[in-house]
Amino acid sequence: MTIIRPAIFGPGDGVIAAMSTRNGGVSGPALDLNISFRVGDDPENVRENRRRFFEVAGVAASSVVLPGQEHTDVVRYCTGPSVQPSCDGLVTDGTSAVLGVTVADCTPVLLFDPRRRVIAAVHAGWRGTAAGIVRRALDMMAERWRCEPSELKAFVGPSAGGCCYEVGTDVAARFPAECAVPKDGGKFLLDVKRTNVLQMLASGMQESHIEVHPDCTIHNELYHSYRRDGLVSGRMAAVIGLIH
Ligand SMILES: [Zn+2]
Numbered sequence: 001m002t003i004i005r006p007a008i009f010g011p012g013d014g015v016i017a018a019m020s021t022r023n024g025g026v027s028g029p030a031l032d033l034n035i036s037f038r039v040g041d042d043p044e045n046v047r048e049n050r051r052r053f054f055e056v057a058g059v060a061a062s063s064v065v066l067p068g069q070e071h072t073d074v075v076r077y078c079t080g081p082s083v084q085p086s087c088d089g090l091v092t093d094g095t096s097a098v099l100g101v102t103v104a105d106c107t108p109v110l111l112f113d114p115r116r117r118v119i120a121a122v123h124a125g126w127r128g129t130a131a132g133i134v135r136r137a138l139d140m141m142a143e144r145w146r147c148e149p150s151e152l153k154a155f156v157g158p159s160a161g162g163c164c165y166e167v168g169t170d171v172a173a174r175f176p177a178e179c180a181v182p183k184d185g186g187k188f189l190l191d192v193k194r195t196n197v198l199q200m201l202a203s204g205m206q207e208s209h210i211e212v213h214p215d216c217t218i219h220n221e222l223y224h225s226y227r228r229d230g231l232v233s234g235r236m237a238a239v240i241g242l243i244h
Helices: 043-057 126-130 133-145 192-202
Strands: 015-020 075-077 089-092 098-103 107-113 118-124 153-156 180-182 188-190 210-212 236-242
Touching: 015 043, 015 107, 043 236, 075 133, 089 098, 089 133, 098 107, 098 118, 107 133, 107 192, 107 236, 118 126, 118 133, 118 236, 126 133, 126 192, 133 192, 153 192, 192 210
Parallel strands: 075 089, 153 210
Antiparallel strands: 015 236, 089 118, 098 236, 107 118, 107 153, 180 188
């Protein structure tokens, strides 16, 4: 099984984080390691894929919380593994919830405050990113725990890259010009990862505290991609949890 380990969170940080890929699952050649129940996969396979990934990642499956994910900019405080509908970001300061998001092209952003011991997991597709969801998470961390953005660390995971992610004028217009590069045919190449980085920098985070994974999910078949594979595409999970 191939998994992604954020390097920005060191082993001594008291936090554990990982992201699954397409590799190492039981759902056949196309879906392989799919962790979503919503893509037509056999639920037994999904349960087994989740069990395998969480085991390799080193997190307790019973602690993992996933938001409902409706492409909103809503971030919720979460204290335990309960269902979290109608939101796309989760924040916690406890060890009883491992926060996760599911993605295939959308950008997962994991946040960690080493001093106040607060974490967040954010599902930042183009809609959530355009609405500034990562700023919502940073705002909540600042208001509730007095987190200082300059002390926070972030991981921006593999997702649709500026090399491949083609969008129309309507979408491009909602992004900074440097992150929506015009190409032929009135289309634009969108860099959602960079847009999230710019939002974090504008909130006061330090660039050296932000790890941006270089991989693009659309052209790299190690990953699931909705843009590439359409309806027969699985989902990956990015998770983060505080260690006791
Ligand atoms: Zn690409």
